[in-house]
Amino acid sequence: MRAMSLRLRLFLVILPPLFLVSILLGLWRFAAAQETSEELFDRRLLAGALAISRDVAISGGDALSPSTRRLISDAGGGEVFYHITGPGGVYVTGYAYPPRPDMPVSRELPFYYFANYRGEEMRVMRLIENRSIDTLTGDSVVTVWQRVSDRRAFARGLALRAVGLIAGLVAALALIIWFGVQIGLRPLNDLEAAIRRRSPDDLGPIRRAVPHEVSGIVSTLNRLLGQVQDSFEEHQAFISDAAHQLRNPAAAILALAEALPHVQDRAERAHCEEQLADAARKSARLSEQLLSLERLRYDANMGMEPFDLDKVVEDVCRAFAAKALSCDLDFTFVSSKARLSVLGNSVLVGEALINLLENALKHGGAGMTTINVRTSSDTEGVMITVEDDGVGIPPDKLSTAFRRFSQLQHGEGTGLGLAIVGKVMVRHAGRVDLVPSKKGTTFCLWFPRDTPA
Known part of the structure; x- marks a missing residue:
């Protein structure tokens, strides 16, 4: 209309x-x-x-x-x-x-x-x-x-x-008003023509002089153009980083697949097959994390509904327990006695917890022996605490750790785990805190408590 x-x-x-x-x-x-x-x-x-x-x-x-x-x-x-x-x-x-x-x-x-x-x-x-x-x-x-x-x-x-x-x-007077309004609106028509002449790639601010009554509209439009330009640049950087990160796993899979038919020794062939499967798993995990990041950025219609946080954390810990035990680690989960109701997306919360656990497993170091998970609550919200006794993260490096594709030290990770955790917590109006500890790393995910209407 x-x-x-x-x-x-x-x-x-x-x-x-x-x-x-x-x-x-x-x-x-x-x-x-x-x-x-x-x-x-x-x-x-x-x-x-x-x-x-x-x-x-x-x-x-x-x-x-x-x-x-x-x-x-x-x-x-x-x-x-x-x-x-x-x-x-x-x-x-x-x-x-x-x-x-x-x-x-x-x-x-x-x-x-x-x-x-x-x-x-x-x-x-x-x-x-x-x-x-x-x-x-x-x-x-x-x-x-x-x-x-x-x-x-x-x-x-x-x-x-x-x-x-x-x-x-x-x-x-009616004629004067009719044509006078047309003359008075001429700056807006000039502004429309100037915007129409812009190319799709020109997202710079509008610098044309306009009457005071419409300066607020132009300021808002300039702010929107700036946000679109920042989002576009961030997206382009993300695509560039993702392409760079996917290139190495793809090259490894291709090299192993090409070499496998020429391997005659059974033991060496089994080793190559294991390497190929491992490379495929890493590539799939990287692709899954990239999709998760994009979904968190652009999918504003994710289902947000009340769920029991203990149930989600318990399911994730059950699935992760076999991997932790295979690495000869003590893995424990301590559940809160009270029901912890959270308004959000249970799949995203589970994804955030999985990334924290895998981050601890990959970057905890050779001396790490335990990973502990527990849920708790206070008067304002509910928490998930993930604690390990590994090498730990210096407080001054925390911002770097949460940056996309960044790693504090060379390892097997993709540099996306903590970035996904941060995005999930922002989506749920919560926060992720690095709790000071004598040894290892302790992360606390804080969610606002779901209050029944």
Whole structure:
């Protein structure tokens, strides 16, 4: 399944809130336009009423001045109608019947109200002033009104123009965001192109300048490339060392196999056959250890399950006992009385123990007489202890002893036994310790105790 592009993701993250703000702004602008138009038109009604009242006082109701006519004519907000009565309620000028209010009219201030007039809703303003018209003096009532539909249409036009402007701005901003994100992501596209142009053998760090927001990704990628390069170099070194180590046993087997048909003496032939079998066993053991190392390096799905450590150690010691006794060695195994539960792979743990025992057998020296194996536990974990009275390993040589294909002295080993032991213990979150002893070598394999969930 293909993931959404970063450009589209950013566009969808930015644009919906922008649309929401635009909608809210448009609603606010529509309400504000209506409120503003109502206030402006009410002031226009007041201005018209004052102008009409002035003209009536000057002309005695005979005529309105041109400026007043222009003011009350249709000028965007709809036509203004008017009605004037003089002192005593005498009709002066204007339309015959004005809209009537449903409530008492204030005499001190201009009074605004809504009313129906000939089937239409009207906004009405009534102004009462003391005036002298001809020889009469008293209250003069000026009533002006305007269609509400005209007002609302005018306000709607203003709001629609504002909404159109907002929509245009949002559309322009959307285009800016769409292409702006593309421009902003150009360094990532350049980085992708630079990585694509690399050859498979180029695992060096990426040194291209990138924005701060993606520098962490590049740093992580550089660290991964460094780990891949280290792993590749280590693997190449392992293959080279393995080829070198396998060359000698293979050459020995080939030489013995070619010489065997030409040997006529029975005793010498039997000796050659024994040498051939021994060389084959060494070669098979070396191949098995090499495969074990590779499996420990790359097989992350090895079965890890609880098992009884005593049972595994006992099985290994039973199989190894005949070889130890044939070398005239005292070989003992002391089992722990308690059940030692370990979470791990029993085959790998057995392989580690076999390598320790064979390492002691091959490198213990001619003076070695005993090999002792025991299991025990403490509050945090369980242990396998392998002890011999051979030549021993100096503490300052321990790192060399655990290095692959390395030997402290020339012998029959392959230099892989302790390396396998170290890898197995790392896989089981344990450790291998060299315990100080007066004579010989004592290794302790420590495993964390398996705690039931």
